[in-house]
Amino acid sequence: MKKHSIASALVATAALCGAGAAQAQVAGQFMVKLGWNKIMPKVRSTELSAPALPGSTIDIKSASALFVTATYMVTDDFSVELLGGLPYKHDIIGTGSVQGVGKIGSIHQISPTVMLQYRFMPADAPFRPYVGAGPTFAKFYGSRGSAALTAFTNPGGPPTTIGGDTEWGATTEVGLSYKIDKHWFLDAALLKTFINTKAQLSTGQTTKARLNPVAINASIGYAF
């Protein structure tokens, strides 16, 4: 949360500065952004499949990471943006009949996304709200289990591991950019991704989880 506060402070501070006069976000222009993104999954998981204690479900906690984007202005209003960044590490906690067990593991994910964006207002306006939509490719990897997970899936046996998966989903966003000067701008966006995944344990059980995360981010951008 601290880092996120820093990013918001940056946005606020920059907003006090006067707007530059030069044009920005015009057709043919490249832009990059660097910022902080927080992904908050809204999980609904199915019960762990047999053989398992009934009612075992999971929740996946929020995670934050540095993100970068590369944007190409196709016209003054339409842009294409590639969103990527450092991996996110989410804690996995037990819910349902294993409520209270706490953290049972963790998993990393990256979810590069391509957005088609439409920007409102004239190209040289200081504030440009935008909307976007596009496909998200999510790769889940680098998971870690725990003594607790092994204990109730395979007591006394070899450690239970969590198998990740790769998934396609769709992301929509609303955002706002603020031009500082000819090159620099600030940006904030709210994203909603529609995506499901299936986790498979090394002991054979699976759980399907609807993730549908909401993400918020703030970034500083540079237009070439």
Place this chain on the structure above:
Amino acid sequence: MKKFHVLTTALAAAVFLAGCGGNEAGDQTPRVAFTSMVSFGDSLSDVGSYAVGVVKLQGGGHYSINGKGATGLLWTNWTEFLSATLALSAPCAAETGLTPVQGAVPIIGDETPTFHDASNGGTCTNYAQGGARVTSPVGPGNAALFNPNDQSTSGDAIGQLTVPVKTQIANYLAHNGGKFSSDQLVTVFAGGNDIFMNAGGVLAGLETPTQAVGAMTQAGTELAAYVNTQILANGATHVVVVNLPDVSLTPYAVGAGAVAQGLIKNMVVAFNTALQAGVTASANLVYVDAYAASEDQATNKLQYGLTDVSTPTCTSSSSLVCTANTLIPAVAPAASGAAATAANTYEYADSVHPTPYGYRLLAELVSEQLAIKGWL
């Protein structure tokens, strides 16, 4: 544009390099660093009290399908699955021995009751014994029940020690300075033999059903008192009390007919009610509801990976001497020496005891509760 290339290269590198990294076990250390597990109870926790004499000759000692890995699982009894989960060495019987009836059972020579716990330079801390009751010293399989003129008592000639839970705890305390320690997990799981003795008493016309239910209430109350005054009060800080599974669902009870089955269910409920009401609610105690779990396993067997919750897999009447060589054809291993993996979808080894898989399910339940408690 050069800066842009640097940035896009960095972006691409971040995206694709991040995709490396395998799925790993993670930290498998339990949250509480236990150094030993102390178990009190009956056959359901026994890991070899009677693995001597003719029982040993037949490869027996566990009340299940004997032989490590006989069904392809790593362990046989739930206390073994649990201790492995806690990263402890396998439990061993704190006292071994038999008192076989001469002439009815061959004497091999190693039956003399012997302690293997701290009193004798040993490290074994599983005091659970097959046939053990809560308080009464004579349980199923005790030589005192053998009557040469009554064929139905022939099984008692084996001479199980059946040291009751009350005395098991007293033995532990006498041999360990009267104290438990905070790095021990103490398990208590008993009551089944009080069911069998009292149900048998009703069948023999020695007591009324009402008396039998009352006897179970008394047994549950007594067991709770031992937990409170002998275990918790003597320094144990991690105590697991497992209540009695629904014995009325076992092949033994089903075979006894609907009336006996109903009585047994009432007896189990009476015992569990008294036990749960009697144990002192404490941060140091986890009460595991094996009763509810056993009923759910019977109702929703597939969820637990079970296909058969009514057929004993052993051909021997007691699983104490059951091995992979004495299994019903449906689960017998395909080749001599192979694991009887088909038995891993069966709940029962004999008419009352679980298969190794059945014990593993109990270990999963206990482990889950320990994990929720924050001990694992």
